[in-house]
Amino acid sequence: MSQGPVCYKRHRFPPSVIAQAVWLDFRFPLSLRLVEEMLLERGIVVSYETIRCWAKKFGPDYAGRLRRKAPNPNDIWHLDEVVVTIGGLKHWLWRAVDQNGYVLDEVVQTRRNTKAARRLLIRLMKKQGCLPKRIVTDKLRSYGAARRQIMPTVEHRSHKGLSNRAENSHLPLRKRERVMQRFRSPGAQQRFVSVFSALRNLCVPTRPKHSAIEVHLHRLRAIAHWKDVAGIAA
Numbered sequence: 001m002s003q004g005p006v007c008y009k010r011h012r013f014p015p016s017v018i019a020q021a022v023w024l025d026f027r028f029p030l031s032l033r034l035v036e037e038m039l040l041e042r043g044i045v046v047s048y049e050t051i052r053c054w055a056k057k058f059g060p061d062y063a064g065r066l067r068r069k070a071p072n073p074n075d076i077w078h079l080d081e082v083v084v085t086i087g088g089l090k091h092w093l094w095r096a097v098d099q100n101g102y103v104l105d106e107v108v109q110t111r112r113n114t115k116a117a118r119r120l121l122i123r124l125m126k127k128q129g130c131l132p133k134r135i136v137t138d139k140l141r142s143y144g145a146a147r148r149q150i151m152p153t154v155e156h157r158s159h160k161g162l163s164n165r166a167e168n169s170h171l172p173l174r175k176r177e178r179v180m181q182r183f184r185s186p187g188a189q190q191r192f193v194s195v196f197s198a199l200r201n202l203c204v205p206t207r208p209k210h211s212a213i214e215v216h217l218h219r220l221r222a223i224a225h226w227k228d229v230a231g232i233a234a
Contacts, residue, residue, distance in 0.1 A: 002172065006061055006231045017044055018054050020229035022062065024197050025055045026192075029172075029179045058230075062192060063198035066230045071103050071148030077104065077135045079120065081112060082174075086183050093193070094120045097169045101204075105199040114203045117146035125150070129147060136166075172200060202226065207215040 001020060008015045014125045017039070024035045032048035037044055076099040086108075096105040105123050109116045117140075126130065129163035134155035147156050173193060203222045205215055213232040 003065060006058065006065075006229075007126065008231075013044075013046065015230065016133055016232045017046070018058060018231050019062075019227070021046070021051045022055050022058050022230075023081045023199075023226065025051060025229075026059060026195050027203065029176050031179055045179055056191070059195040060227055061194040062226075066198045066202055067225060069098070069104075069201070071130045071203075072109045075099065075128075075132045077124065077132040078166035078169075079117075079135060079137045080170070081116075081140070082167075084177070084183070084189065085109070086186055086189060091189075092116065093173075093189070094168075095166060095169060096120060097166050099165070101165060101169060102201055105168060106193050106197060108190045108193070110186075112140070112142065114142040114145040114149075117142040118150055121146050121150045138167075172196075 005131050006015070008018065011018065021035060024030060024038060025032065030038070034053050036046065036048040039051075067200060078097050078099070079095070081094045084091050084093050089110075091110045092109050093106060094109060096104040098104055105120070105127055106118055109119065124192050127154060131151055131154050134152075134157060135143070135147060136157045136159075139158055144156060144158060147154060173196060176196065177183070183192065202225065203219065205218050210218070
């Protein structure tokens with residue numbers, strides 16, 4: 001069933017301003033106060049707290065409307081987990097990317113064990129609707145145990161050097177985490193990464209060996225699709 005347009009009722013600012021603020025907040029490593037300053041330079045007077053509320057309200061809606069990669073049984077899933085500190089407590093962000101670095105899913109969990117790895121694999125199967133060609137992980141044994149329970153027929157390659165693609169996918173979020181001075185709750189981080197990765201998937205070319213003009217055209221198409229999703233297309 002197709003989704004209706006984004007509802008901007010009872011908002012004083014026009015949709016183009018709201019969408020631009022959310023775009024800046026999630027797409028670039030900027031603090032809310034810097035986004036406020038950038039909008040002020042354009043003659044738009046809005047507080048950083050309002051921008052935060054817009055990001056919280058409209059970000060998940062935009063992310064749910066962004067185009068997703070079609071499932072492919074020939075995909076290779078690269079899985080990795082990274083520690084994050086939330087409220088002084090250690091949590092783990094489990095992430096899955098395909099062979100091109102496209103983020104397939106990520107989930108914040110309190111454990112780094114077989115149960116947590118199994119939850120990630122189950123989420124992936126539900127979202128993708130098919131099994132991968134193989135999965136690639138580091139040497140954490142929880143992946144192998146979960147794979148044997150959930151997808152015993154799928155090939156599994158476990159080697160520290162093979163998981164670089166998944167490990168590198170953490171870097172943009174790490175940079176943003178430093179700007180935000182860490183997240184306040186697991187729920188807040190889960191909401192943020194779902195929107196952050198959806199926008200990154202849209203804007204960053206999946207293949208690195210593009211010519212400059214191909215990258216430029218890809219970004220123009222991404223911006224046009226974003227405006228269509230946000231309901232502000234010209």
